[in-house]
Amino acid sequence: MNIIFFIRLLQKHMLILVITPIMMAGLVFFLTQNQPSKFVSQTKIYTGIATGSSIVSLEESKFDLFGTRTAFDNLINLIKSKTTIEEVGLKLFTQHMLLDEAKQDVILRKHYNELMAIVPDEVKDLVVKNNFEKTYHNFLQYKKENHSNFVNELINLNHRHYSSKKILSKVKVSRVQSSDMVEIKYESDDPGICSGTLKLLNEVFVKVYSDIKVNQSDAVVRYFQKEIEGARASLNGAEEELVEFNRNHNIINYYEQTKHIASEKEHFDLMYTQILMDHVAAESVLKVLESKMSESEKRRINSDEMIALRDSLSNVNYQISMKISRSEIFGELNDDETEKLNRLKTKAGELTQYLRKNVEKQFDLDNSIEGLTGSSILEQWLQKMIEFESSQAQLEVGKLITKEFEDLFETYAPLGAKMKRLERKIDVAERKYLSMLNSLNTAKLKQQNIELNSNLKIVAEPFFPIEAEPSKRKFLLIIAFMVGGIIPTFIILALEFLDSSIKTVRRAEDKTGLKVAAMFPKNLNKNDKLDHEFINGRSLDVIARKLTLLNHTEEKGKVHKILIYSNLKGEGKTYLSSLLFEKFEQFGLKTLFVTPHDIEAPIGCTCINYQVKPNFNRLSSIQDxxxxxxxxxxxxxxxxxxxxxxxxxxxxxxxxxxxxxxxxLRANRAWAEADSNSLKDIELVSEGKRSQIILNGVELTEMESVLGDLPKKRSWFRRGIKNILRLRFFTNANIL
Structure with missing residues (x-):
């Protein structure tokens, strides 16, 4: 197959390839002759989604490709949502119903009259003159009453101006390249409705978009406000619990108080240790001094009077030590306490002098040799005894204070843990409160930011289309004409490739497994430009030549027996046999034609007709x-x-x-399995002499493989095109 084959194939069906495009174009021409004019308007909205400023960061928003695409998809889907389009359709209907007569810039008179003709009176009664909102509200309530009323059907069925389906099918929403702009186009057969629908669409979707954004941020702010109230109540409760705790335990500043108590305890321990050391030293010295006294001296210093004085002095010193110790630990004494302390010190001094005089009175050995030593011992004893009694009193006081410190520590130790727990509770509540407060501030900033960015800016208002869009009728006619040519061409080529008919020599040899000896053309469609008599004659000459060549090696004088058969009736074997018979007679060869058909032999020719009898298949020789x-x-x-x-x-x-x-074998039929089976028996008995095929009814174009270019009148232009398609650029008709 080559390009010439395809051209001839299409040329064969030229009538169909010409009529079908014309019919398709005519049909489209008829269907589009009353096509209404189309008006298109558009509007552009600035969204600020990708590059808009933000009061949160005070800078331009960061460019997030995925987030930006999602935001634009949300916006476009919101514009094309059913709720938005239904509201636009109902508001457009309300706008037109408020008119007393048609206005060119709102609705054409033809369309206004059509609308008034279909609107029932009960719907007209809902109109409130010069009040758009009230009329719209009435129509909306009427629409919600049931699903089969006029307004509901008008908005949800197929009215070309008010139906949500029709409006949505004519609205085209797209992002302008990679900018922050969104472009909306609308197409209608009425210029006023075209621009009016876009204006209402802008109004509706901008409001819906803003409400959605603001409602989202409001919900977040309300959530954090509620959480802050709870956090504040928790914080106040924790603080009140700490105040009550301090009040119940007389705590002003727990940590400073415990620090002060620990410091005073440390200071007291040092002082107590020093007193204890002084007491032990005084006691030791007294023992040494008493060991140096005589028995009479010991009796004197242990007399009842001396013991009473010592007890009195010890008691006074105890009181003095108590007051001094408490003043050192708990601060300065007031005036009364100071006065009492001074009186006690005076009394202690008096008791000391009295004790000293009593000791001196008890001894009368001052002037003796022994008396000098004894007086010195008594003086030392008296001094150490006073120190001993003083330290003894201080130790008694120290024990009491030590007990007080122990009780104080026992009280403050568990209070520390409780204080920590309360402080942690306050800290947690405070951090929660501050966190919620910070989140609320952030949410309010975002709310303001959303409100700022949700105010979409219409940068190009919908315009009133003055001229209709160019009609697509010419384009449709061209498409219809092309489709009318392409579809038949495709069908013809598909049928040609899917056709299982034999048609060509190659197919015949592939399907049968036999060689094709010769071909004979199909002569049903006479073409005046072709010499069919010449073609038939040349075809017979080729067949005769092939048969002569097949038998040229045989002995001279031997008869050549040629068996002609076919698998099916109507293959053309009788016709071909008679033509060959005549051709061989013309060659001057004595030829016998044996046929089962009743035909008349030409004058001078020998033809024998036989009948197929029941025993026909048992005949052993042709002579029979x-x-x-x-x-x-x-x-x-x-x-x-x-x-x-x-x-x-x-x-x-x-x-x-x-x-x-x-x-x-007829070229215009398919080769079946029955054909193959019929040849198997012949191959078994033919002893290697395989049959050959005469392909009958071949297309004239296929005959060129045997006869060359068919004799036909062709213009020089057609001959040139044919040579170009066959890549024969320098081929001439002769040697000159």
Missing amino acids: ILNDAVNMNDFDYVFVELPAIISNAYPLRWFKEADNSLLV
């Missing part, structure tokens, strides 16, 4: 079918035609006897 008056050996060629071998019994031995067997 001839009458006694005819001898095959008297002829050069004997052509024997067999009936269709699939539907008739036939003598297989004849294939062994024949010099050649020719299978006449």
Whole structure:
């Protein structure tokens, strides 16, 4: 197959390829002759989604490709949502119903009259003159009453101006390249409705978009406000619990108080240790001094009077030590306490002097030699005894204070843990409160930011289209004409490739497994430009030449028996056999034609007709079918035609006897499995002499492979185009 094959194939069906496009174009022309004019308006809205400023960061928003695409998709889907479009349709209907008459910039008179004709009176009664909101509210309530009223059907069915389906099908929403702009286009058969619908769409979707954004941020702010109230109550409760705790335990500043108590305890421990050391030292010295006294001296210092004085002095010193110790620990004494302390010190001094005089009175050995030593010992004893009694009193006081410190520590120790727990509770509540407060501030900033960015800016208002859009009728006609040509062409080519007919020599040899000896053209469609008589004659010459060549090696004087058969009836074997018979007679060869059909032989030709009898398949020789008056050996060629071998019994031995067997095969039929099976028996008995095919009814174009260019009148232009398609650029008709 080459390009010439395809051109000839299309040329063969030229009538269909011409009529079909014309019919398609005519049909489209008829259907579009009353096509209404189309008006288009558009508007552009600045969104600020990708590059808008933010009061949160005081800078331009960061560019997030995925987030920006999502935001634009949300916006576009909101514009094209059913709720938005239904509201636009109902508001457009309300706008038109408020008119007393048609206005060119709102609705054409033709469309206004059509609307008034279909609106029922009960809907007209809902109109409140010069009040758009009230009328719209009435229509909206009427629409919600049931699903089968006029307004509901008008908005939800197929009215070309108010139906949500129709409006949505004519609205085109797209982002302008990679900018922050959104472009909305709308198409209508009325210029006023076209621009009016876009204006209402802008109004509705901007409000809906803003409400959605603000409602989202309001919900967040309300949530944090509620959480802050709870956090504040928790914080106040924790603080009140700490105040009550301090009040119950007389705590001003727990940590400073415990620090002060620990410091005073440390100071007291040092002081107490020093007193204890002084007490032990005084006691030790007293023991040494008493060991140096005589028994009489010991009796004197242990007399009842001396013991009473010592007890009195010890008691006074105890009181003094108590007051001094408490003043050192708990601060300065007031005036009364100071006065009492001074009186006690005076009394202690008096008791000391009295004790000293009493000791001196008890001893009268001052002037003796021993008296001098004894007086000195008594003086030392008296001094150490006073120190001992003083330290003894201080130790008693120290024990009491130590007990007080222990009680104080026992009280403050668990208070510390409780204080920590309360402080942690306050800290947690405070951090929660501050966190919620910070989140609320952030939410309010975002709320303001959303309110700022949700105010979409209409940078290009919808315009009133003055001129209608160019009609697409020419384009549709061209498309229809092209489709009318392409579809038949595709069908023709598809049928050609899917056709299982034999058609060509290559297919015949591939399907049958036999060689094609010759072809004979189909002559049903006479073409005045072709010389069919010449073509048929040349085809017969080729067949005759092939048969002559097949038998040129045989002995001279021997008869050549050629068996002609076909698998089915109507293959053309009788017609071809008679033509070959005549052709061989013209060659001057004595030819015998044996056929089962009743035909008249040309004058001077020998033709024998036989009948197919029941024993026909058992005949062993071709001579058996001839009458006694005819001898095959008297002829050069004997052509024997067999009936269709699939539907008739036939003598297989004849294939062994024949010099050649020719299978006449019609080119315009398919090769079936029955055809292949019919040849198997012949191959078994033919002893290697395989049949050859004469392909009958071949297209004239296929004959060029045997006969070359067919004799036909062609213009120089057609000859040139044909040579170009066959890549024969320098081919000439002769040597000159």
